[in-house]
Amino acid sequence: MTKILAIDDNHDNLVVLQALLKTSFPDVQYYAALSGREGIDMAAGDPPDLIFLDLVMPGMDGFETCRRIKENPLLQRIPVIILTAERTNAPSRIKALETGADTFLSKPVMEAELIAVVSAMIRVKHSEDMILQEKNLLEQTVAERTRLLQEQLEELKRAEQKLKKSYSELETTKLATLNLMEDLRAEVEQRKRSEKTLQESEKRFKDLSLMFRSISDNMTDMLWAKDLDKKFIFANKSCCENLLIAENTDEPVGKGDLFFATRQRELYPDHPEWHTFGEICIDSDKVVMDSGMPGQFDEHGNVRGKFLYLDVRKSPLYDMNGTLIGTVGSAQDNTTKLEIARQLAQRERQMSTLVSNLPGMVYRSLDGFDGEMLFVSDGCLGITGYSREEFIDKKSILFNDIILEEYREPVLSRWQKVLSMGYMFEGEYPIRTAKGEIKWVWERCRGEYGEKGEILYVEGYIEDVTDRKKAVESLRESEQRYETFINSMNDFAFLKDDNFKYLFINYANAAFFGKKPSEVVGLEDFNLMELNYAQTCRENDILALNGTGVAVSEEIVDGKIYESRKFPVKLRNGRVGVGGYIRDISDRKAAEEVIKNLNDDLEQRVLDRTAQLEAANKELEAFSYSVSHDLRAPLRAIDGFTRILFEDYQPFLDDEGKRVCTVIQENAIKMGQLIDDLLSLSRLNRADMNFTPINIQNIARVVFSEVADQESKHRISFSAANVHSALGDPVLIRQVLVNLLGNAVKFSSQTRAPVITMTSEVKSETVEYCIADNGAGFDMKYADKLFGAFQRLHSVKEFDGTGIGLAIVQRIIHRHGGQVWANGEVGKGASFFFSLPLRVGNTV
Amino acid sequence: MKSFDPVDILIVEDNPSDAELTIRALKKNNLANHYFVAENGEEALDFIFSRGEFAVRDISKDLKIIFLDLKLPKVSGMEVLREIKANPSTKTLPVVVVTSSKEDTDIKEAYALGANSYIVKPVDFDSFIHTISTTGLYWLQLNVPPKMKA
Numbered sequence: 001m002t003k004i005l006a007i008d009d010n011h012d013n014l015v016v017l018q019a020l021l022k023t024s025f026p027d028v029q030y031y032a033a034l035s036g037r038e039g040i041d042m043a044a045g046d047p048p049d050l051i052f053l054d055l056v057m058p059g060m061d062g063f064e065t066c067r068r069i070k071e072n073p074l075l076q077r078i079p080v081i082i083l084t085a086e087r088t089n090a091p092s093r094i095k096a097l098e099t100g101a102d103t104f105l106s107k108p109v110m111e112a113e114l115i116a117v118v119s120a121m122i123r124v125k126h127s128e129d130m131i132l133q134e135k136n137l138l139e140q141t142v143a144e145r146t147r148l149l150q151e152q153l154e155e156l157k158r159a160e161q162k163l164k165k166s167y168s169e170l171e172t173t174k175l176a177t178l179n180l181m182e183d184l185r186a187e188v189e190q191r192k193r194s195e196k197t198l199q200e201s202e203k204r205f206k207d208l209s210l211m212f213r214s215i216s217d218n219m220t221d222m223l224w225a226k227d228l229d230k231k232f233i234f235a236n237k238s239c240c241e242n243l244l245i246a247e248n249t250d251e252p253v254g255k256g257d258l259f260f261a262t263r264q265r266e267l268y269p270d271h272p273e274w275h276t277f278g279e280i281c282i283d284s285d286k287v288v289m290d291s292g293m294p295g296q297f298d299e300h301g302n303v304r305g306k307f308l309y310l311d312v313r314k315s316p317l318y319d320m321n322g323t324l325i326g327t328v329g330s331a332q333d334n335t336t337k338l339e340i341a342r343q344l345a346q347r348e349r350q351m352s353t354l355v356s357n358l359p360g361m362v363y364r365s366l367d368g369f370d371g372e373m374l375f376v377s378d379g380c381l382g383i384t385g386y387s388r389e390e391f392i393d394k395k396s397i398l399f400n401d402i403i404l405e406e407y408r409e410p411v412l413s414r415w416q417k418v419l420s421m422g423y424m425f426e427g428e429y430p431i432r433t434a435k436g437e438i439k440w441v442w443e444r445c446r447g448e449y450g451e452k453g454e455i456l457y458v459e460g461y462i463e464d465v466t467d468r469k470k471a472v473e474s475l476r477e478s479e480q481r482y483e484t485f486i487n488s489m490n491d492f493a494f495l496k497d498d499n500f501k502y503l504f505i506n507y508a509n510a511a512f513f514g515k516k517p518s519e520v521v522g523l524e525d526f527n528l529m530e531l532n533y534a535q536t537c538r539e540n541d542i543l544a545l546n547g548t549g550v551a552v553s554e555e556i557v558d559g560k561i562y563e564s565r566k567f568p569v570k571l572r573n574g575r576v577g578v579g580g581y582i583r584d585i586s587d588r589k590a591a592e593e594v595i596k597n598l599n600d601d602l603e604q605r606v607l608d609r610t611a612q613l614e615a616a617n618k619e620l621e622a623f624s625y626s627v628s629h630d631l632r633a634p635l636r637a638i639d640g641f642t643r644i645l646f647e648d649y650q651p652f653l654d655d656e657g658k659r660v661c662t663v664i665q666e667n668a669i670k671m672g673q674l675i676d677d678l679l680s681l682s683r684l685n686r687a688d689m690n691f692t693p694i695n696i697q698n699i700a701r702v703v704f705s706e707v708a709d710q711e712s713k714h715r716i717s718f719s720a721a722n723v724h725s726a727l728g729d730p731v732l733i734r735q736v737l738v739n740l741l742g743n744a745v746k747f748s749s750q751t752r753a754p755v756i757t758m759t760s761e762v763k764s765e766t767v768e769y770c771i772a773d774n775g776a777g778f779d780m781k782y783a784d785k786l787f788g789a790f791q792r793l794h795s796v797k798e799f800d801g802t803g804i805g806l807a808i809v810q811r812i813i814h815r816h817g818g819q820v821w822a823n824g825e826v827g828k829g830a831s832f833f834f835s836l837p838l839r840v841g842n843t844v
Numbered sequence: 845m846k847s848f849d850p851v852d853i854l855i856v857e858d859n860p861s862d863a864e865l866t867i868r869a870l871k872k873n874n875l876a877n878h879y880f881v882a883e884n885g886e887e888a889l890d891f892i893f894s895r896g897e898f899a900v901r902d903i904s905k906d907l908k909i910i911f912l913d914l915k916l917p918k919v920s921g922m923e924v925l926r927e928i929k930a931n932p933s934t935k936t937l938p939v940v941v942v943t944s945s946k947e948d949t950d951i952k953e954a955y956a957l958g959a960n961s962y963i964v965k966p967v968d969f970d971s972f973i974h975t976i977s978t979t980g981l982y983w984l985q986l987n988v989p990p991k992m993k994a
């Protein structure tokens with residue numbers, strides 16, 4: 001921790017200074033003395049890192065205090081800052097610095113200056129402290145090292161003493177030994193000389209052997225020597241590696257060919273062709289030894305499963321005395337040469353096959369100005385209709401002559417020009433074949449040049465391109481057709497490249513821009529339209545380009561609506577462009593708008609009408625309700641009071657009076673019945689329909705048994721068989737059957753042998769039901785009145801009824817989406833038909 | 845202010861003919877000794893709850909049966925039925941709805957409000973007399989009502 005001592009007789013100064021320093025150096029330990037003497041004692045007791053010193057103090061003044069501090073060896077390194085308000089003139093400052101003060105600050109002092117000075121002093125003090133510390137450490141280390149070295153020196157001196165003593169002892173022994181050694185050396189010297197002569201001759205021999213070995217091992221040919229038993233004396237590396245498969249060049253010595261052959265064959269017992277050499281070598285060895293003459297042998301067979309062809313030379317081996325001691329041999333591996341020759345032959349064969357199978361003809365001609373052929377491939381017959389013999393052997397035809405006359409001169413002059421410049425000729429021209437046909441051919445050829453650059457020969461290829469030419473032509477035609485077609489459209493069509501520049505545009509589209517198609521190609525929309533339109537088109541282009549299918553959008557330009565269909569198109573260069581098809585749909589849009597308005601209007605009218613109908617319905621309901629309630633009350637009164645009249649005034653009524661009362665009552669009841677029927681008809685319109693499958697046959701049978709009284713059941717022959725089921729509201733359909741069967745029973749009541757049958761028939765979308773009777777029947781001219789409410793075709797006397805039953809039937813069937821009709825004849829009977837839909841659908 | 849003899853039958857009926865026929869039917873069975881005919885719904889309610897001109901009527905004198913027509917001037921029969929059945933002091937009163945309406949909706953609503961019977965007035969006098977008589981006999985002579993405290 002940094003410590004600062006301040007010496008000042010003025011206590012306030014000390015406090016102010018401490019406050020200043022504490023702010024900037026919070027970690028500093030600060031202490032103070034009120035006089036010079038006290039300050040020096042304090043510093044000696046606890047040395048600070050920095051001393052502030054006032055100059056004017058009672059007793060010992062600042063100069064004296066500073067001098068004493070700087071004289072004290074313990075304190076002299078502590079920086080002293082003179083801080084004073086008096087005696088700030090130059091002489092005082094010089095005197096202060098001469099006494100050893102490090103710096104001089106006059107009051108009032110700027111806080112920043114004070115802090116800067118303090119920081120600098122502390123830094124200097126600390127660096128000095130550190131240097132001092134290092135110096136002390138160094139001195140200590142040197143002292144320590146010196147001590148150690150002195151100790152080692154002492155030890156060395158002791159060791160030297162010991163060595164000197166041993167050395168003098170050794171010296172004595174040595175003298176005795178030296179004499180003995182001199183004798184021995186003389187003898188060894190003699191022996192060495194004779195040995196050296198021997199060694200030198202041996203070395204020469206070894207060197208020679210090594211040289212021979214090196215040379216022979218370096219050769220690719222095989223070399224060997226064998227003894228009379230055909231066992232190897234020598235074999236070079238190539239022989240060991242490529243023929244014998246020996247472990248090293250020493251292994252063959254003492255072993256025969258069969259040893260190695262057998263070893264190889266045993267490695268691959270399942271491979272009879274693995275190694276076939278061995279026996280042949282022995283055979284040729286024998287030939288050479290028997291004849292005593294050198295010989296050449298073509299030996300071939302398999303080594304390690306691979307064919308080996310050797311050119312072998314063998315000679316008998318004689319020693320210096322002319323005695324046969326074995327054979328020597330060498331072999332050259334000719335397998336590769338053989339293989340190359342074979343491959344060459346094969347390639348030649350392939351080439352020739354290829355050339356003769358080419359669709360076109362390959363040729364080689366003289367310098368070519370007249371087209372005299374040296375070679376033509378078989379293809380010439382197919383192309384020209386002339387055989388190769390006619391071109392080459394007989395030279396009865398020149399190729400140039402079959403080029404069509406009007407093309408001949410230009411083709412040949414270009415041909416010569418190109419070839420003589422050293423380039424390859426390529427071109428198309430027509431020829432006339434032997435049969436007189438015109439064919440287009442494509443030719444590519446190049447020259448073979450002499451030393452002076454003159455053309456010696458020409459080699460080339462000619463192919464029939466008539467079909468290709470035709471195809472291209474027809475493609476062009478079809479393209480033109482399409483273009484004409486597209487150009488005749490009013491709609492716009494275009495193709496843009498991947499940079500949205502027009503590649504193609506039809507007349508209509510170009511005319512839209514006020515240009516011809518050729519003027520638009522290469523431009524983009526931004527060159528042709530206002531910025532905002534072009535921007536929209538571009539966005540749609542990008543959308544189409546990144547999509548996979550057709551991007552449909554509407555573009556509005558100058559108030560017209562265009563439907564644009566854009567799609568990615570693969571271009572010839574492999575990139576993707578945009579194709580487009582644009583149609584002015586302003587008229588269609590307008591028509592759609594009209595239709596939409598009409599629809600809206602219609603919907604509104606439907607809504608209005610529905611509301612009206614609903615209101616009418618409500619009214620009708622209210623009406624029905626009144627009818628049901630109010631119309632009945634007077635009837636009840638008429639009936640009731642007639643009865644009262646009848647009962648209470650009987651004595652006053654004669655028979656006619658009583659009959660009149662009865663008539664009144666009957667009519668009142670009749671009217672009640674009418675009201676009930678009317679109500680049920682009106683209720684029908686309101687009842688909810690509940691569609692379920694209905695077994696109509698069963699219901700018909702039950703209903704019949706209900707509507708027919710006992711007597712009728714006996715009299716009437718009723719049948720309802722194979723009647724189909726249907727979908728409908730069970731309650732309502734039952735009502736239909738009640739009314740129709742009730743009618744049938746009623747109108748059969750006066751028939752002698754009544755028959756009622758119910759049948760059904762399935763039509764395409766409906767089931768038709770028929771209830772037929774042989775009763776009273778009706779006149780067909782009234783058929784249209786049958787189903788009207790309160791329509792009756794019979795008098796009440798004949799047949800009872802209100803005339804509402806069939807109206808109810810019709811209402812119910814119509815609500816089911818079906819139809820109802822009737823056939824009849826007076827006195828013969830009636831048939832009532834109704835149909836019900838097979839599926840629930842258009843119901844009312 | 846009127847004073848009344850004790851009444852055990854209340855006939856709510858706006859049609860005087862129907863009222864007369866009803867009374868005749870009841871009389872034939874000696875059931876119509878003490879009856880009162882209210883000609884509209886408001887009068888019926890005033891009578892039942894001893895209000896207005898019927899304030900002096902002793903409410904503790906129990907009505908035994910109410911014959912109630914549905915189609916009434918002023919307050920409808922359904923409303924009268926609702927008030928009778930909503931009030932704890934009158935909800936045990938037997939109410940027989942007697943009406944010309946055969947409408948399903950009327951029948952359902954009447955029973956939902958707590959009607960004790962629903963009778964359709966027949967046009968035929970014999971049937972009418974028979975129906976009213978049977979109903980009257982049942983409610984006035986066979987049925988045992990709960991004892992009511994005033």
